[in-house]
Amino acid sequence: MDIFLQQLINGITLGSVYAVVALGYTMVYGIIQLINFAHGEVVMIGAMVALTVIGLLAPLGFPPMLVVLIGTLCAMLVCVATAWSMEKLAYRPLRHAPRLAPLITAIGVSIILQHVAMLVWSRNVLAFPQIIHTVSYSVGGAQITNIQIAIVLLSVVLMASLSLLVYRTRLGTAMRATAQNAHVAALMGVDVDRVISMTFLIGAFLAAMAGVMVGSYYGVAQYTMGSMLGLKAFSAAVLGGIGHLPGAMLGGLVLGVVEALGAGYIGELTDLCHLQALSERLAERCAADGHLVLFGSNYQDVFAFIVLIVVLIVRPQGLLGERTGERA
């Protein structure tokens, strides 16, 4: 039971990060139907910038919370600037291009960002400065750290604020109008270009936060960290129903929890030694090794995709997505 609780806690933490990144994907997709492949790289840049700034400020003796705050702010600035130029220079000129063209551009941008980051921060795995002392609390036999609590709380706050922004402000109304029909929204006086820019900026803001969270959670950062994270987050967005904000949040959490539980249990579930009564040879090997695991926790990354595929086969529009008519 305590393994279950522990993996659940880890899964919710990871899932919160996925959810925050997934929001960036889903918002951009909702508005301009673009899979912004470079979004994961923006998260990576957020983590890297925060790492550098925190590393520079840490020895100067400021209070740790302040240092992390400054680091996060710098990460936000750089991420927002990156996303703004990316949208302006790469995506905007392609707004009326055939559907796949912006996807290739996004791949190009992603390659550029990754390699620029490699030039700046080297290709090594860098240690993310752990200046806030980690404290573990014991809950029903499982451990939960203050970092994990902070990540989950922060994600909840971010998601709540984003929902307020999208459903209660003029900008949010404009965003939803643009998502429904950019042409008509423009006729109603919505500055579509500005709304799209803002969408990218909000996504980048969230990405910066996610970068700091994932960096302090794992304690490491590397120029390649954005790809898998981005992939999982995009899967989470699709899982929940792409273009749908609560869907991205739910998708992120589901994906995180499934992944953590899967990694925790698959080794035990597929241990062939449970079947040793069936075969003498099996029993012999089990006596020698103790375990004969068919699928180990190194299959962790597979779960995310298997869940995704299964959910999409059963519910092609995602968990919360509405069934839409075919768009010509």
Place this chain on the structure above:
Amino acid sequence: MTSHATNPRAWLGLLLIAVALIALPFALSMAGTAWVRIANLALLYVLLALGLNIVVGFAGLLDLGYIAFYAVGAYVYALLASPHFGLHLPFWIILPIGALLAALCGVVLGTPTLKLRGDYLAIVTLGFGEIIRIVLNNLSQPINLTNGPQGLARIDAFQLGPVHFAKRDVIFGIEITGPMKYYWLLLLLLMATLVLVVRLQNSRIGRAWEAIREDEIAARAMGIHTTAIKLLAFAIGASIGGLAGGVFAAVQGFVSPESFVLVESVMVVAMVVLGGMGNIPGVVFGALLLALVPELLRYSVEPLQQWMFGRAVVAPEVLRMLIFGFALVLVMRWRPAGLIPTLIRTRMVAQPSSTK
């Protein structure tokens, strides 16, 4: 194409191109055998791009996990013709097995997922590609099937009667190296594939694909069995990928999951889109461009830096990828329908408001 066939000058042109293509490895090997190998890899990419073009370009189904079929073909060849299991079957038996198995994978993936539209399909295929790679990476336990991340080495080269593809021969005083033999084989495969895809495009099936791509509901209303036709696109595309994978395993003599990462799938999609989706000359051009430009950069970037600054300021590998990234962005910026687009795409770009 057929309308040019009656023109004798067109025939002469084709003949010249054919002679040039056949003679190319001799010219390349003067610059070094490495260049013949690069040409071989480029031809493999052209095969992959042509296969994916059936799925993405003809049928309009975005597949982001295409490299998985390449992996299936490569591992089938590697397992059936290497010391790993002690099997050494001849290549003309294994290649069709690999292609069939890849096609089967295509159908298995396609059957449940084809009711998904657009980007949902993209992410599922991407997930499938990753699953295949992770499974190949981990199937060294508990029974060692794929040898995990170390990959499979000492894979047999092709052998057809007395012709051994790993050995060099001297015929009439002309030296013929192993890579050159693979080059001609690949050229032959490429020609066969080209004939196949051109014939397919102009066939009833090709027109059905095009109809599905442009408007699936209308296509169904016209009596096209959309699921079967889409599955056919997946299967044919996958089998070309599987075939290319088998040759790849033999050419390299070594396979590991490293060769089948997501970036490779993305690269093949980029070749198809950059060249001009659905347009066969465009796709061939796009594949050659994206396969060769990074290699050319590899050989020019470092000497250039040495000459300018006296040392390598930026690692050539990084600079190569940076230039590559910018090239993708810039080409799409100015030629969003690809470098050599089909006519219909050109028209769509010219009048953007009419479509959405």
